[in-house]
Amino acid sequence: MTEPHAPRRGRKRSEQSRLAILTATFELTRDEGYRALTVEGIAARAGVGKQTVYRWWPTKADVLLEALATKAELHVSVADRGSFRADLEQFLRDSFALLGVPGVAQALRSLMAEAQVDSQFASRFREGFLDRRRAALAELLQRARRRGDAPPVADELVADVVFGVIWYRVLATDRPWGEADLVALRDLLTSTFTNPDPSSRIGSTHV
Amino acid sequence: MTEPHAPRRGRKRSEQSRLAILTATFELTRDEGYRALTVEGIAARAGVGKQTVYRWWPTKADVLLEALATKAELHVSVADRGSFRADLEQFLRDSFALLGVPGVAQALRSLMAEAQVDSQFASRFREGFLDRRRAALAELLQRARRRGDAPPVADELVADVVFGVIWYRVLATDRPWGEADLVALRDLLTSTFTNPDPSSRIGSTHV
Amino acid sequence: MTEPHAPRRGRKRSEQSRLAILTATFELTRDEGYRALTVEGIAARAGVGKQTVYRWWPTKADVLLEALATKAELHVSVADRGSFRADLEQFLRDSFALLGVPGVAQALRSLMAEAQVDSQFASRFREGFLDRRRAALAELLQRARRRGDAPPVADELVADVVFGVIWYRVLATDRPWGEADLVALRDLLTSTFTNPDPSSRIGSTHV
Amino acid sequence: MTEPHAPRRGRKRSEQSRLAILTATFELTRDEGYRALTVEGIAARAGVGKQTVYRWWPTKADVLLEALATKAELHVSVADRGSFRADLEQFLRDSFALLGVPGVAQALRSLMAEAQVDSQFASRFREGFLDRRRAALAELLQRARRRGDAPPVADELVADVVFGVIWYRVLATDRPWGEADLVALRDLLTSTFTNPDPSSRIGSTHV
DNA sequence: CTGTAAGCGAGACGGTACGTCGAGTCTTTCC
DNA sequence: GGAAAGACTCGACGTACCGTCTCGCTTACAG
Numbered sequence: 001m002t003e004p005h006a007p008r009r010g011r012k013r014s015e016q017s018r019l020a021i022l023t024a025t026f027e028l029t030r031d032e033g034y035r036a037l038t039v040e041g042i043a044a045r046a047g048v049g050k051q052t053v054y055r056w057w058p059t060k061a062d063v064l065l066e067a068l069a070t071k072a073e074l075h076v077s078v079a080d081r082g083s084f085r086a087d088l089e090q091f092l093r094d095s096f097a098l099l100g101v102p103g104v105a106q107a108l109r110s111l112m113a114e115a116q117v118d119s120q121f122a123s124r125f126r127e128g129f130l131d132r133r134r135a136a137l138a139e140l141l142q143r144a145r146r147r148g149d150a151p152p153v154a155d156e157l158v159a160d161v162v163f164g165v166i167w168y169r170v171l172a173t174d175r176p177w178g179e180a181d182l183v184a185l186r187d188l189l190t191s192t193f194t195n196p197d198p199s200s201r202i203g204s205t206h207v
Numbered sequence: 208m209t210e211p212h213a214p215r216r217g218r219k220r221s222e223q224s225r226l227a228i229l230t231a232t233f234e235l236t237r238d239e240g241y242r243a244l245t246v247e248g249i250a251a252r253a254g255v256g257k258q259t260v261y262r263w264w265p266t267k268a269d270v271l272l273e274a275l276a277t278k279a280e281l282h283v284s285v286a287d288r289g290s291f292r293a294d295l296e297q298f299l300r301d302s303f304a305l306l307g308v309p310g311v312a313q314a315l316r317s318l319m320a321e322a323q324v325d326s327q328f329a330s331r332f333r334e335g336f337l338d339r340r341r342a343a344l345a346e347l348l349q350r351a352r353r354r355g356d357a358p359p360v361a362d363e364l365v366a367d368v369v370f371g372v373i374w375y376r377v378l379a380t381d382r383p384w385g386e387a388d389l390v391a392l393r394d395l396l397t398s399t400f401t402n403p404d405p406s407s408r409i410g411s412t413h414v
Numbered sequence: 415m416t417e418p419h420a421p422r423r424g425r426k427r428s429e430q431s432r433l434a435i436l437t438a439t440f441e442l443t444r445d446e447g448y449r450a451l452t453v454e455g456i457a458a459r460a461g462v463g464k465q466t467v468y469r470w471w472p473t474k475a476d477v478l479l480e481a482l483a484t485k486a487e488l489h490v491s492v493a494d495r496g497s498f499r500a501d502l503e504q505f506l507r508d509s510f511a512l513l514g515v516p517g518v519a520q521a522l523r524s525l526m527a528e529a530q531v532d533s534q535f536a537s538r539f540r541e542g543f544l545d546r547r548r549a550a551l552a553e554l555l556q557r558a559r560r561r562g563d564a565p566p567v568a569d570e571l572v573a574d575v576v577f578g579v580i581w582y583r584v585l586a587t588d589r590p591w592g593e594a595d596l597v598a599l600r601d602l603l604t605s606t607f608t609n610p611d612p613s614s615r616i617g618s619t620h621v
Numbered sequence: 622m623t624e625p626h627a628p629r630r631g632r633k634r635s636e637q638s639r640l641a642i643l644t645a646t647f648e649l650t651r652d653e654g655y656r657a658l659t660v661e662g663i664a665a666r667a668g669v670g671k672q673t674v675y676r677w678w679p680t681k682a683d684v685l686l687e688a689l690a691t692k693a694e695l696h697v698s699v700a701d702r703g704s705f706r707a708d709l710e711q712f713l714r715d716s717f718a719l720l721g722v723p724g725v726a727q728a729l730r731s732l733m734a735e736a737q738v739d740s741q742f743a744s745r746f747r748e749g750f751l752d753r754r755r756a757a758l759a760e761l762l763q764r765a766r767r768r769g770d771a772p773p774v775a776d777e778l779v780a781d782v783v784f785g786v787i788w789y790r791v792l793a794t795d796r797p798w799g800e801a802d803l804v805a806l807r808d809l810l811t812s813t814f815t816n817p818d819p820s821s822r823i824g825s826t827h828v
Numbered sequence: 829c830t831g832t833a834a835g836c837g838a839g840a841c842g843g844t845a846c847g848t849c850g851a852g853t854c855t856t857t858c859c
Numbered sequence: 860g861g862a863a864a865g866a867c868t869c870g871a872c873g874t875a876c877c878g879t880c881t882c883g884c885t886t887a888c889a890g
Contacts, residue, residue: 010834
């Protein structure tokens with residue numbers, strides 16, 4: 001897939017510079033905030049020319065996106081834990097763990113913010129982050145469908161609820177995640193339901 | 208409540224300038240995007256000095272926040288519609304209607320983005336928008352609690368799910384809202400549940 | 415000459431405000447420098463509205479010009495001291511005394527600077543200050559002409575030399591005036607001359 | 622003498638921009654006046670970013686000072702013309718020629734004005750202009766001293782008179798220079814004198 | 829083993845917008 | 860109608876970064 005394009009002449013890309021840039025970007029965002037993140041600042045802290053940044057990344061947000069991928073284990077386990085309930089719990093636990101890594105929540109908020117304002121970056125952010133996470137959850141749901149214990153609700157809604165709640169708390173509230181929150185969300189999506197339709201309710205064995 | 212402070216000396220604030228600024232801000236954001244929104248551009252389009260903007264608002268995001276409040280009916284009905292199910296449906300319907308007004312979704316995305324990057328504005332955004340909406344939903348939930356038809360789930364989780372789903376779709380996806388989405392979300396939160404306790408699951412009639 | 419214009423209706427000009435403005439202007443120039451002198455600063459320090467300044471003076475330089483006239487005795491004595499030599503000495507002595515008053519040299523430099531840059535003010539500065547001084551010196555010269563002890567040089571040149579030297583030292587050098595300077599200048603203009611005609615030079619006893 | 626400081630890395634200063642800035646500055650001052658001279662205007666007319674001006678000059682007055690040096694031949698001839706009388710005449714003639722170049726008098730008045738108001742610039746103005754001219758005249762005087770035909774007056778006073786008269790006429794009067802003015806000033810400083818000391822006056826053959 | 833083609837750190841370039849200051853005017857209320 | 864207060868439009872300030880463009884230098888493949 002990655003074109004093997006002729007073994008290129010000239011000097012090779014400096015891996016050292018690449019890492020210095022990613023590290024500088026991640027740390028600056030974490031310590032000073034995304035507002036204070038500038039290409040000039042990145043280059044200065046990384047001991048690199050500005051051009052070296054512009055040569056390899058279109059915007060500073062893209063640098064941060066790659067820095068995030070490099071600095072934090074974004075991979076989410078999709079190992080089968082026997083039930084959707086358990087799979088979902090693990091998914092949430094992994095997600096919260098990721099958000100707990102210093103700098104990661106800050107980076108994610110910044111990237112989401114940038115995506116609101118730069119639609120080209122928005123596409124790259126979805127492809128490079130949002131869609132991957134959604135695909136992971138989709139895999140869990142497909143397995144549950146096969147297994148027969150998927151929630152009686154459209155997969156898309158499940159995903160919207162899971163990611164909606166996570167992102168909303170990150171973006172709009174200060175409340176930290178607790179075990180209770182995790183459990184409550186898991187239960188909301190894996191409890192058994194009956195439709196409270198008046199007619200169908202008659203004879204219902206539960207309450 | 209609002210201090211009647213002595214009838215102030217000096218020239219009065221120009222209501223005309225204020226409105227021109229709010230209108231210019233809203234339209235520029237809607238038409239050119241928040242990235243292209245500058246205080247200089249606002250002042251120019253409003254036919255106003257930059258200083259007049261800076262005199263009354265700390266940042267352009269605050270101007271947009273007030274513009275939004277002025278341009279769109281942010282008030283959400285909390286009229287009692289008999290059941291939480293109906294109340295929630297109306298709440299969602301009102302919310303989607305608001306998002307459908309041209310420029311509103313754009314403005315909200317921009318404000319949320321700004322809040323990620325400017326923590327002082329974040330507080331004002333919460334106070335001036337997020338918390339008000341949350342309070343409206345809380346009122347519906349309290350009424351439901353009294354009435355006895357509240358979801359068997361913490362109010363906070365209900366709010367996180369409702370706002371989480373709404374915001375997530377606005378910020379992270381392109382999918383437009385449809386009637387089906389509304390119904391599915393309403394049903395998720397108002398269906399009756401049973402806890403899928405493994406033991407009780409045996410002989411369960413549903414699934 | 416001063417039109418007796420009808421006894422004017424309405425409130426009379428406040429002498430207190432006028433003096434407060436002149437004092438504030440003189441002191442601000444002396445203490446902070448002309449660069450830092452602003453109409454806003456004057457009004458604030460004088461406890462006066464900006465409009466009150468603009469109502470009575472066209473520019474801040476005009477305020478300073480009037481402040482100077484009010485704060486320092488600009489009048490130069492033209493009393494007859496018997497000889498042009500003595501008259502000139504007194505004129506120089508008066509001038510240096512004026513320049514020694516704290517704030518006066520600063521004010522004069524500022525006014526001269528302003529005159530270079532605002533030609534309308536330049537006219538008022540000449541009329542209100544430069545020409546008056548020149549007229550005083552002219553009076554001394556006329557008296558000398560009558561008396562017969564005027565320098566064998568055009569009056570205009572004498573004035574150019576006198577004022578030229580004074581202003582040049584104020585504007586372009588840091589050297590303070592000393593008694594020796596005064597005497598040297600006086601002597602230059604009141605010594606007797608012989609034309610250094612080459613032929614007459616032979617056998618000249620001086621050099 | 623000029624530090625050979627390491628052959629500098631990075632892009633070189635653009636000589637084209639430098640000249641465009643100097644030309645724009647000189648012409649704007651000449652045509653619109655110093656009051657109307659702004660860094661923004663200079664940059665715009667020179668087709669240059671403002672930063673490029675600020676990078677190389679601390680104030681717009683410094684730009685004008687350099688522009689003057691570039692646009693006008695400030696060099697004053699110190700060639701030996703046989704006598705101080707002839708040397709001085711040439712010096713004055715050169716000075717008046719310089720002042721006759723369109724824009725030069727305007728520039729000099731502006732620089733002198735700025736120096737009154739910005740003491741840091743005042744130092745640079747003295748070093749870069751005033752002191753050089755004074756040094757040139759000092760050279761003529763030293764030669765005259767050696768030759769034996771220097772005026773019987775302190776060198777400093779001669780310089781004060783020469784520059785005082787020139788500057789005073791430029792700054793404070795509208796009278797243009799004529800041949801008669803030149804001659805009169807030359808003669809004042811090169812005529813032979815006798816001190817009108819009362820005692821020595823007795824028997825004096827001249828008057 | 830030598831050209832030649834990138835990549836590199838450095839830093840100047842033309843620009844845009846920032847947030848501030850002050851100018852000079854206008855408006856309001858009080859005296 | 861003068862005066863204090865203060866909001867108004869306007870223009871320039873000096874700064875920060877943007878993204879681009881040379882520089883001189885280093886690296887590494889190709890002839």
